Amino acid sequence: AFPSRATRDAEIVCLKAMVDAQAGMGSADEGMRLASEQQRRFKSLKEKKGEGSAFLMMAKLHQMRGDLEEALNCLVQCPALFLAVGDRKGEGEAWLGIAKIHLGKGDTQQAQRAAEECALAYRKLGDKRGRAEAAQLVSDVHFALASMGMGNPQEALRAAQEAVQLYQDLGEKTQTAISLHILANANLMTRNFEDALKTAQDAEGRFRALRDTAGEAGSMMLQSGAHLGLTDFEEAKRCAKESKDLFKSAGDFQGEDSVEDFLDHMEGYEKGRQNLDDFRGFAMRRTDPTMAKGGAKRERAPRKPRQISNISDIELIKLDTSKEGKVTLAFFDAFESRSAGGEGFRSKAWIQSPVPLRSLQGQSQQPRKAR
Template sequence: LKRAVQAFFPARHYACPGADPTPKMASALSDAQAALKAEDLTKALSSAREALASFRSSGKDADAASALEVVAKVETESFNHLAALQAANESLKIYRKLKDGKGEASALSTVAAALLAAQRAEDGVWKATEAAKLFSKSGDKAGEAAALETAAKCYGMQQEYEKGLKAAKDAAALFKGDASKEGAAMCLASEMMAGLDNTDEAIQTAKDVLSKATDAKDATLQSTAVDAIVNACLKKQEPEEAANAVQLALDGFKRNGDQKQEAAMLSKLATLHLLNKEPDQGVAPIRDAVALFRTLGDKKGEANAMATQSQILLEEGDAADALRVAESACELFKDIGKKGIDGYIVAFETIVNANVQLGSAEEALQVASETLKSFISARERKGEAAVVMAISDLFLGRGDLDGALEMLDKAPELYVSVGDKRGEAAAWSKIAQLRFVKNEPGLALRAAEESLAANKKLGDKAGKAAASQLVAEAHFLLVKFGQGNPREAMRAAQEAVSGYQSVGDKAMEAGALYVLANAQLMSQANTDAMKTARQAEALYQELGDGRGQAGSLLLVSGGYLGEGEYAEAKDAAKEARELFRQIGDSAGEDSVEDYMDTLKQYESGHLNRA
């Protein structure tokens, strides 16, 4: 177990630049590009920095800019997003100084890719669009198409699927003649179609690509097309069709003797069963995938498959075996280095959860603490942030709210240090929620506003809506303390409603409407509050949520009370009470009875509405 949590990242050794020679510079840069392709990120970064230092010392600015682009790409692959952006922007600055239009387009495209990796979609679209225009101006169709692909992915991240679809189709048109790249762009278009709920068209588009890729024996494109089909099938809520698509591809690769793709498809099939909450169906495929990857000597594939296997075993209730497999996966991830960080985190989380299931919460905390020390020692901030979040959950599990918050407070800065806006937004959101539990609305408001700012930078509509709702709830609570701003509560709640409507999340929209109606009541906008509460009630009814429906009716009653319409207020309250009775919520019934007693006092004049 201890070996599984020891530091596993090799120390960086930067080569000292020589005084001269040009052939060595070019060779170092070529070595860096080859190492990047081979996913040897340590060697790639060392070689790229060696070339960069040599080019700089000899005054070769254009070559230095090219080396900086390679550095940026390596740092992006290593999840060092801030370092990647710094290198890419420095490259861009040099090209602009040299008035090198082609170089500027290339650097802009590299900046856009780094922004996409950092999940800064809004900025990514801007840079990718700039790059596409410059590539178009110079007649570089391949460069323009690649930039448009990046723009499409950024639009998809923002849930701007119409714009993403256009960008993806434009990229495919520019790639005409390169079947592999054109097909990949059409798979991206399929993802956008699925986002627009055009699932049948999305499936057919991906199937067309799959057919051509199969004829051309393009295994990589086949895999991409299968992913697009699965994505659309899941959006259509047809998991069986998704599994069939993977199984067909699996059978094809098996017939052709392509063991690497066979193993990959087995892993996908198992993951799909895990997502569909049928882990028992994933046991055999993932076992076979692990064995195949091991036979092929593919450590990364084997480690990732074992991480998935550990998740499946845990879901199956076999915590002991899950723990054993996850620990073995961590051993393999240690040898992989930076490229294994995501898989390592998955396996680590399984180790923690398995220990908790086995009744060894203290052991889980010890493992997490050792892992944290390992990441701190290796200066692996992404892993450190993930472990900090996991430890906060462990503290929460034993009722230590202060301990959980103490750990959580470290997370945003860690995510900022690696340019992970999504992680930062999630951390601030969790902090806000725990501050609510501690009845600290002022601190909750600050955290909610930070989460909102991060989600805005991401262009994440659902994230923005959730953070806006937290802001509204914080203002609502602060008003009760004689602080806060009712208008801000209403504005934020309305933003939350609009955000959830734009992504079609009715359950969350209903909750946001409930918060908005409360804020309107607080501001004595009684008519608006009743209208909003009725909208919430209708949504809750559609969703079959009796408790939400009853709560909304109480808000309707509150609106009538505010207007002095006591009979209508009583009728709405009685409806709420009946709903609580139907769902067996005695506490809800009691709360309505208490409310109706208060209502009678208002009606009799014993209490003043003003």
């Protein structure tokens, strides 16, 4: 046993530094050996905080290797270990990792439970940064659920508002811009088009100050959606075309294509082929730069190296009441830009696919993605 908690905590810090150093040098196997050895040692000493911390390190290394199942197997061991010793920070970090993996795999209902547990742990801890990240994640989950005909748009809105406020309090400029982008989208989903427009304009200005052309482009796309909801078709087209120009200046040709597809979709509303009252804005999900994505690998568009927004997979959602309660989803998920740190933002019109819908809060089958 350790002579004191301080001694134990110091050893955990040293272990993490060694594991991170091995990972940074490309020696993930050596890092895994160190972490797994110490996990077994902590377990034999009945040091639950140390064991949970070692599992977190192992999960991170598995994620770097792209082995999400093994990462998840490590992470699910952690909450009970941390909870047993009252370590809310460790518990929140574990639930955050679990939720992100489930969300990346498309297991949205399991992601929802994990995200709620994460938010609860950070609220009890009083950790603003953790609460903000958890709030963004809760919004992400409800956007993903909405694309399945489930989810709660009002909860997505509440969580997005919380994330904006917390990141503003923390002075986090990049995350505030991203959270405003998410909030604008949540306002579109709840048909608060005036609020969506103001928020998207705010996000645009912040992305411009950060010199993030991709963020500007996405903000202009959301402004276009807000103008569409307000039936201002000319302004919606202008914003969409400005978004296309921004994609072009960022060197992202798929982004340019996405706007063309969106404009084609917009024409259906303007000419009455589709019911504008059914418009429900966008569903968007973010990607974790350390997370390997499952499924077929998508080809990425050319891009400039410095783009910092990390919102991913934007989908246009509409309730198609003219077709006996079906929902049509136009996917926007082929545009992607990456920062030096590997974060990504994606947006492209991909498919229109009718799927059964009961309500935005009810059950529905997962739409199939196909071009």
